[in-house]
Amino acid sequence: MSDFKTLVRSAWDAAWNHGDCDALDAIVHADYELENAGLGRTSGLADLKNQVLEMRLAIPDLRTTVDKIVVDGDDFALFWSATGTFMNAFGDVPPTRRVLQSQGAVQGTLREGRIIRERVAWDPTVDMLSDLGTPGLGSAFGRSTGASGSTALEMPSIEDLKEFNRKFVTGVTVVTTQDSAGRPRGLAVSAYMPISLDPPLVAVCVQNSSSTYPSLFESEHLGINIIANTQRLVVDTFASKSDDKFAGLDWHAGPEGSPLIRGSAASIEAEIKERFRAKTHVLIVAQVTYLEVSNVDPMVYKAARFYDGGSLIEI
Numbered sequence: 001m002s003d004f005k006t007l008v009r010s011a012w013d014a015a016w017n018h019g020d021c022d023a024l025d026a027i028v029h030a031d032y033e034l035e036n037a038g039l040g041r042t043s044g045l046a047d048l049k050n051q052v053l054e055m056r057l058a059i060p061d062l063r064t065t066v067d068k069i070v071v072d073g074d075d076f077a078l079f080w081s082a083t084g085t086f087m088n089a090f091g092d093v094p095p096t097r098r099v100l101q102s103q104g105a106v107q108g109t110l111r112e113g114r115i116i117r118e119r120v121a122w123d124p125t126v127d128m129l130s131d132l133g134t135p136g137l138g139s140a141f142g143r144s145t146g147a148s149g150s151t152a153l154e155m156p157s158i159e160d161l162k163e164f165n166r167k168f169v170t171g172v173t174v175v176t177t178q179d180s181a182g183r184p185r186g187l188a189v190s191a192y193m194p195i196s197l198d199p200p201l202v203a204v205c206v207q208n209s210s211s212t213y214p215s216l217f218e219s220e221h222l223g224i225n226i227i228a229n230t231q232r233l234v235v236d237t238f239a240s241k242s243d244d245k246f247a248g249l250d251w252h253a254g255p256e257g258s259p260l261i262r263g264s265a266a267s268i269e270a271e272i273k274e275r276f277r278a279k280t281h282v283l284i285v286a287q288v289t290y291l292e293v294s295n296v297d298p299m300v301y302k303a304a305r306f307y308d309g310g311s312l313i314e315i
């Protein structure tokens, strides 16, 4: 069996660390099956090779190590670890440039000295992205169930939800960051939420169709500007798809380089801590590192209209 272990180590190294996926042909049986326990999906060797190539594209400096192989009759278990930097998009997830530190195990069966079936619990589309700081809010997208846990609930219509949201009054923020070329980027966001004061955590929610979205994955920091009652045009600019929203705008860089817009009611710079992928949106949780508050009143946003936050009637 030491031959098998040597062959596996060498094929693994060739495929994962050098991109020579055909080296895997030497260790698998013609009827090879790959069972992904996490996703409840079974596929074959072609799928495994694709996975390896996709991961190597996303993580060009990927280094994986076989830490241990245990063989017991026709059963085996392989324990591995991996490191690397998330530099290129993986599927529709933009790179975070975070360093991967992952470990996993594969359980399998041999026939005629070759691997006929492998069972993995680790899935790159779930676990790797989670290890890279972009976990998905997976449970939020399963089937809804009633209190008994059995009956499917009818979903409210999008129109009803919009009606509900129109009753919620918010301010308007402009969320900013720098892209990989160091250019300022930003968009208007009403989905801002303070989370806690100690630690000073805030959250914003951004749609993945936004052109600012990839930069928010690459960047370690972001700016959040609470728009003032005098900045109506600034909102229009940052709600647009304009190429250079910062042209003619009075702004300065925060200590970590995030664009802070002068004349805002208040601005913060924050270090991005988590990015939760939520299908069409990403929920970004960040820790405030710098703050500016002016004496200008904020703008108020209610049911798609803007109001002067300085002339509200107290009740």
Ligand SMILES: Cc1cc2nc3c(=O)[nH]c(=O)nc-3n(C[C@H](O)[C@H](O)[C@H](O)COP(=O)(O)O)c2cc1C
Pocket: 172, 186, 187, 188, 189, 190, 191, 192, 205, 206, 207, 209, 210, 211, 212, 213, 235, 238, 239, 240, 241, 242, 301
């Ligand atoms: C008042 C207001 C609030 C908005 N809130 C959000 C929001 O919370 N999240 C979001 O992703 N887009 C929001 N948008 C839409 C974006 O600002 C808009 O799609 C913008 O064009 C995106 O720009 P980009 O693609 O250049 O990033 C809002 C727009 C307005 C006018």
